[in-house]
Amino acid sequence: MKLNLLIIALVFIQFEGKSQTGTIALQNFASGFASPVDIANCGDNRLFIVEQDGLIRILNNNGTVNSTPFLNITTLTNESGEQGLLGMAFHPNYSSNGFFYINYTNNSGNTVIARYSVNPSNPDLANTTGTILLTITQPYSNHNGGTLKFGPDGYLYIGMGDGGSGGDPGNRAQNINELLGKMLRIDVNSGTPYSIPSNNPYVGVAGLDEIWAIGLRNPWKFSFDRLTGDLWVADVGQNQYEEVNRATSTESGLNYGWRCYEGNTAYNTTGCAAQSTMKSPLFITTHSNGFCSITGGYVYRGTQYPNFQGKYLFSDYCKAQIGISDSLGNVIFSQTFSGNNFVSFGEDANGELYVSSISNGTVYKIIDSSLELSEHSKNEVLIYPNPSKNEVYIKNTNLGNPITKVEICDINGKTILTENNHTNSIDYVKTQSLQSGFYVMKITNNLGLHSIHKLIKD
Template identity: 55%
Template sequence: MSLNRDTRWLFWVLSKSVYSFRMLCIWRLIHTASNVKLIDRFFLFLIFLVYSFSFTFTSSDSARAQSIALELVANNLANPVAITHAGDGSGRLFITLQDGQIVIYNGTQILPTPFLDISSLVSCCGERGLLSVAFHPNYVNNGFVYVNYTDNNGNTVIARYTVSANPNIANPSSAFILLTIQQPFSNHNGGQLQFGPDGYLYIGMGDGGSGGDPQDNAQNLGTLLGKMLRINVNGDDFPTDPNRNYSIPSDNPFVGITGLDEIWALGFRNPWRFSFDLLTNDLFIGDVGQNAFEEIDFQPASSNGGENYGWRCYEGNSAFNTSGCGPASNYEFPIFEYSHAEGCSVTGGYRYRGNDFPGLFGIYFSGDFCSGKIWGTTQNGSSWTTNQLLDTSLSISSYGEDETGEIYLAHYSSPDGAIYHIVSAGGGGSCVGTGSFRIRGKVTRSPRGVISGVALIINGPSACTNTATNDSRGKYQFQMLGNGTYKITPSKAGCTFTPSSPTVTISGSNQTVNFTGSCP
């Protein structure tokens, strides 16, 4: 994300087409037995009867995951840009405000006294400011907290502070500068700090700004700009350098070869929000695009670092400026990209690993600052699938995670900025199992015959949902439904159905809904 994107935002609004896309993934149960003996067909039929309930009434994870809502946590905030926790068991959320403050949400309210106020040290705003905070993995014992901000000269500063005797207030006089990075322009400062599962501090750096990376910083191993950095905050390999108070992990990919030792990965334009998967330790990175595409990049936990994510050679999957670039095989391409018809500034998020909403488990959330759209990306082996989950009016500046793996997002505004909790809408559970009634029916072909392999999606009370696939006779059913109003939508590639999405109300009795379809 870039926080001062007025021109790009206006361009996006003017060029935005009034349409929406919805992808539906359908699992089909295909029965073929033309070359099977009669007795074998009989046993196959018995097996089908035994398992038909589970086949027909399996709740669709992708449909369930798409039913999300936003629950207001805190409001009346001035331009929130980051959300995190201290890992100390307190359950507190620490919210970074761009002008130089970190405030605490204690579970019921925003505390009146900031945890840290370094406004006098921070240049703000636009894309500058206090941009994030990260707590030392051993914070419970050492009280160390790290911040990333642009100083009054516009340069990036990574500094450490120490909590005071009051656990809700850091000592503003305890500043210790770890790293200062010169910035040639006012934009593309990156700004994210995150301790990785390895205990090292990861720092997301933008390409230095302007437009199109005029200094080619992102591909230059001689600068820290346009890179993901990885440092050890528990040592000091540079005792005579006041701007480098840290040590270099010995397994960083450019140690001992050409390239600055701090670099972990390269080829970023402006990595706005990255995160580690709590379960797998995989790394997800949102990288803001130029004028055409936004992207989510991925680094598996097994990586040894050194990946090149392509900028400025590529913007997303598309060539941007390939002068001096190598073959495409030299670069890592995004797991998800979208064009500026859908937004103009990506905000990377988190993969849900909480316990409150099982239907969301494993979904990686991202969003767009300009359009307010929220996407969910899921992995299936080596492939990734992304669906739009919600279309909001929010300026999504950041996502965050609490100690239990619940995910939050920030709405960038002042004085009415806000924090929201991502929840499953109405619980997003299964309609099947909520009562003792059923809806059944048949899908016939016009003018005669049946259409099999049709996916029928049922949506009902409290945003419940299930998917069933009809059988070779065209029949389907949903059992154990409760009272209420349901909508049933049939779907098969290339086919149209009448009615298209009828509603039916169960009020103490079973119901029947039939469809007539036309397929090429």
């Protein structure tokens, strides 16, 4: 009995010791994609995988992929280097209006922002004709950005690279009369084909009205924290540094510093304002450590892995590690997942996170392997369904030793629910009163022997 109690204590000590970060691991969710450069959800249990060649495919929550693409624009774009179909975003009212937006380079190499709609007769198919909202001329083939997201204010944000080449030779990122090297913000709910939010920083003054922020080199991936609304922008660097910037959703008119600065280091300060007037990165990574092209991610707001809660997860094309940062920019890295080049993160409707690898066409679910607790007598006691909604059933194959006690504990070891029955075996426990999240089930038989199980409550 003392040994069993010691095992329980060690389980919780181990859990609490990892509670600040967890242990990042990958679960193969689906494979067979061609250059999966973006992952989006429309609020239901599907994921939409954007392939660079011009297809958007539906990935179901059981890991199957629909054979017919949701959208096919392969005739409108040309996958080459950093060109192609690069991103998609669903309208916040997609369930009622059916609108979604895509970001691609056309056959002339210029950026196009277009609106499409779902087929009203088939939720797994989009209408084939879209409406172009914005076309932006690209002087070079690289640094096209690619991400577009709706912010908490309902406006559409578009990340634009500096136009390419190297070193921003046209100084476009600092030029307020250019849309390149900027974060744009437009209102797609009014105007033809869109209107400008009245509080955009250059409305009524010098500068293009669509601009929300300047000084970006290539914001390949950015995202909004679904809880706080904060904007996290990962900006791909030039020669030495990759950077991640964090801003509140109301900070307008920011200057992120490029080409004056790469990270926090001067790059080309000719004609630049003082560095103190610019937004400094929350943190940087360096090329000397093997990084080369940052892949921005999301702040975790799911329920299955509480160790990740409130942390920002990201990666890099050249170094297949997943970084995890707190709100202050303190970063640790996972193991290296060899054979991968991570190019996109995505979150499902519940806030669980996924990452795609362009090198092997795989979409992984990000999990916390530190929650995979060892189970004593695992083969004798099974629990199902797991995740559970209203109740969890207990199958005990050792009928000679009935289950007499079941305890459900939170991640800190506090007992939330207890069931006792000394005359009959306990075969189910009601869980509808539990909040969504992760729990530990301690199951005890009439001999006082324990079985430890992970339980997820939907």
